[in-house]
Amino acid sequence: MILVKNLKRYYGTGETAVKALKGVSFEIKKGEFVAIMGASGSGKTTLLRILALLDDATEGEYTIRGLEVSSLPEAERSYYRLTQVGYVFQDYALINEMSAAENVYILSMMEGKSRKESYEIALEALDKVGLKEKHNRIPDELSGGEKQRVAIARAIAKKPDILFADEPCANLDTNNSKQVLDVFKELNEKYGQTIVMVTHELWHTEYVDRVITFEDGNLVSDEKKRNR
């Protein structure tokens, strides 16, 4: 489903350029739950942003379902982000002035769905992460784990092709982390959701099918945990 070939990302130019990705290649199949690991600064976030079309690669090929997405014009990339890609930010990135439901349903509105339908979709997604009751709360009235789950609801409400999550449990305690990971696992197992998740914690890999490890901008290992 995702095919990455010799992907490079340099920040800056010339001598001082930071080579965050030095040419990585891999493939991710539909329905896979993949963990990306590696030391701090190894290029995990950089990769994820490129895959989610939040950033551009300096060089290399990147196709989703055979579609060369990196060369799409901005308007189409925007539409792609809206409809095909879910992204869970490390720091939630919720809009503070919108309630949990509003944070989610604004996207369906953007797709052109009616307000009522959008609200129903949002509630359904919030239900999946166990937050239906708190749909009226604004982010300030939610705990870190709840905020992260709202962010997940926002990412999955559109039923994206691929769900990306950048250290979704970084700010959470073990309990909250487990809740979030359970949500991912359920999505993956029940709905066949493709998930690419960056993580630091070894125990998180219990939940995934495959672990890709980065070191200093290079892919150094790709290990199957179990077959699907």
Add this chain to the structure above:
Amino acid sequence: MINDIRVGALIAYFSVKRGNKKTLMFIVFVLSLIFMNLVFLPSMIGGMTVLFTGMMQDYPYGDIVIEPSGDNTYINNADSVLQKVRAVEGVRAATKRLDAGASIEHKQKVVGATITGLLPTEEYDVSQYPYIISEGDFLGELSRDEIIIGAMIAGTGFGSEIYDNLGEVRPGSLVDVTYSNGVKRTYKVKGIMEGSFELVDLNALVNYKEIEDVYGLEESKATSVVVRVDKQGSEDQVKDKIREAGVNEQIFTWADKSETLIKQAMQSMGAIDTMSKFVSLIVGAALVLIIIYINVLNRKKEIGILKAVGITPRSIVLSYAFLSTFYVSLGIFAGLILYFSLMFYFQVNPVVFYETMEIRPQIDYMLLIESIVTMLTLSVIAGILPAWSVSKESILKAIWSR
């Protein structure tokens, strides 16, 4: 596009609904002041204009003034003109006057002045002259060898420090008048008139017969025929009717007159007015822009997030246009309340000049509408420009860089 508008409106709505109310109030307050600034001074100047034109109606020109045509010095047969005018529907009163240039002398002090010859009894219906005698009495029908002197040249009134004056002239003082044709007369001062207005207080009044006599005029000559109408606002129609009645002299309404006169007298005022409007507009535009810009910069991260999750830049830009239009609308609304309260206050407590001139600011609805439209247009630009420039930034920069 419909989706963009829908989502833009929704984002704007949420950010108003849950945004910081104190910030909102502060922004609205500043915007209301900007609006006030646009409309207040012009209203004061409008008030001065009204005061000024009112003076012109009350003293030299009435509602309508008839003056000699062509190069003639006098209206010939003013009585027949008066007869025709008085027969016109909508005319309340009319009288004839004779203006003459003269110098007035009292105890070695000399000043130049226009002396107006008038029919004292008729003036009660036409002008305010009879009602502004501060000392002594107004002229009587049979007054001869008597004069009314303006307070500024008499040397008693407000403003007499600025102008040449006769020292302390009081009722009963004798003054020597030399007319432009060289004829000399000695008059007893019957009264001092004080209108707190140069056009009045720098002049003098005598009986119409006096001027007729001095210049040896016959057959009822006049330098002007002054007309008052029944209903304010009907001046133009009455003017046309007077012409239709067969009056072939020049006919002006007070508005015609004040246009030229005000243009001269208020030229500097007008320049200040235009300049202040211009400056207020620039300052207003800059402030609106800055306020919205700061607002947008504060939400840079939010804009990045919205973009990252797939909200179109167009919706985001629109949301700021809506937002700033909303702010500005509230600002205008608050400004209007402030403005009308101030207007009301000044109607009750007018600004006083020269001790007696009361200036009540005038509400110019055209200007209000103009200012509202200007502010709203500005608000759209002020909302769109900064949001557009931020939404053009890359998502990475918007979200993760400070």
